[in-house]
Amino acid sequence: KQEVTQIPAALSVPEGENLVLNCSFTDSAIYNLQWFRQDPGKGLTSLLLIQSSQREQTSGRLNASLDKSSGRSTLYIAASQPGDSATYLCAVTTGANNLFFGTGTRLTVIP
Amino acid sequence: DTAVSQTPKYLVTQMGNDKSIKCEQNLGHDTMYWYKQDSKKFLKIMFSYNNKELIINETVPNRFSPKSPDKAHLNLHINSLELGDSAVYFCASSQGNEQFFGPGTRLTVL
Numbered sequence: 551k552q553e554v555t556q557i558p559a560a561l562s563v564p565e566g567e568n569l570v571l572n573c574s575f576t577d578s579a580i581y582n583l584q585w586f587r588q589d590p591g592k593g594l595t596s597l598l599l600i601q602s603s604q605r606e607q608t609s610g611r612l613n614a615s616l617d618k619s620s621g622r623s624t625l626y627i628a629a630s631q632p633g634d635s636a637t638y639l640c641a642v643t644t645g646a647n648n649l650f651f652g653t654g655t656r657l658t659v660i661p
Numbered sequence: 662d663t664a665v666s667q668t669p670k671y672l673v674t675q676m677g678n679d680k681s682i683k684c685e686q687n688l689g690h691d692t693m694y695w696y697k698q699d700s701k702k703f704l705k706i707m708f709s710y711n712n713k714e715l716i717i718n719e720t721v722p723n724r725f726s727p728k729s730p731d732k733a734h735l736n737l738h739i740n741s742l743e744l745g746d747s748a749v750y751f752c753a754s755s756q757g758n759e760q761f762f763g764p765g766t767r768l769t770v771l
Contacts, residue, residue: 581758593751593764594704637702643758648717649694651704 552577552644556652563630564660571625571655573640578618580642585614585625588637588654597638598625630659664688665763667752673769674742682737682766684752692716693735694753694760695727704751710735742770 553576563569573583582601586594598607598614600623606615613626623640635658641651665686674680686693694709694717708727709717715727724740739746747770752763 584759586762591767594753594762596759596761599759639704641704643760648709649696649706649753649760653701653703 552580552642552650554640554642554650554652556638556640556655558655559653560656560658562658562660565630565632567630567659568626568628569630569657571627571638571640571657573623573625573652575621575623575642575650577644578621580618580644582643583614583616583623584641584643584649585612585623586639586641588639590636594639627657630657632659632661635659665752665754665761667750667763667766669766670764671767671769673771675771676742676744678742679738679740680742680768681739682750682752682768684735684737684763685733686752686754686761686763687733688754688756688761690754690756690761691732692755693729694755695735695737696751696753696762697721698749698751698765700748707750708735708737739768742768744770746770 585597600607600616611628616623637654637656639654641649668683692711695707698704710729726738729735749765751765753760
C-alpha cells in the first residue's frame with residue numbers, strides 16, 4: 551500500500567531564504583506527483599504536477615524534482631516571501647487515479 | 662468562473678441527522694472525487710466517479726453514499742451522522758491525472 555511521508559512537519563524561515571520541502575513515497579509505481587498548497591481554512595491549490603517520466607517542473611520561484619526510483623520528491627522555494635506561508639502537500643497518483651497524500655509541511659515565512 | 666464548487670462551506674448538525682454536500686465542476690472533467698481531511702490534516706480519498714460509474718470505494722462506512730446525477734455533479738450523502746464524521750470534505754475533479762480541488766466543506770457533528 552502506498553504511503554507518502556513529508557518532512558519536516560513544520561518549518562519556519564526568515565523572509566528571503568531558499569528552502570526545500572521533502573516528500574517520500576513507498577511504491578514507485580506512480581503515474582505522477584503533485585504538489586499542492588493549502589491555506590488555513592481553504593481548499594487545495596495545485597502548484598506543480600510532475601509526470602512519472604519527468605525529473606522536474608518549474609513554476610516561477612518553485613521547482614519540484616522527482617526521483618521515482620528512490621521514491622523521493624523535493625519542492626524548492628526560492629527567495630521565500632511571507633505570502634508563501636501555508637501548508638504544502640505532496641500527493642502521488644497510482645492506478646485508477648487514486649491520489650495518496652502526505653501529511654503536509656506547514657511553512658511559516660517570517661517577515 | 663471555471664472551477665470546482667461545493668456547498669455548503671460550513672455544516673453544523675446534530676448526531677444522528679442525515680445531510681448532503683453538493684459538488685459541481687464546470688471544467689468538463691470526466692472523473693470526480695470526494696476526499697476527507699481529518700483533524701490531523703490528513704487527506705484520504707473516499708470515492709471517485711467516472712462517467713457516472715463508481716470506480717473507487719475506499720473503506721468508508723456505508724452511511725456515506727456518493728450520488729452523481731450527471732457528469733458535472735457528485736454529491737455526498739451521509740446518513741446517521743456520528744461525531745467522528747466531523748472533518749473537512751473536499752470534492753475534486755480530473756481529466757487525465759491532474760486533480761483540481763473544491764474549497765472544502767467543514768462538517769461539524771455535535
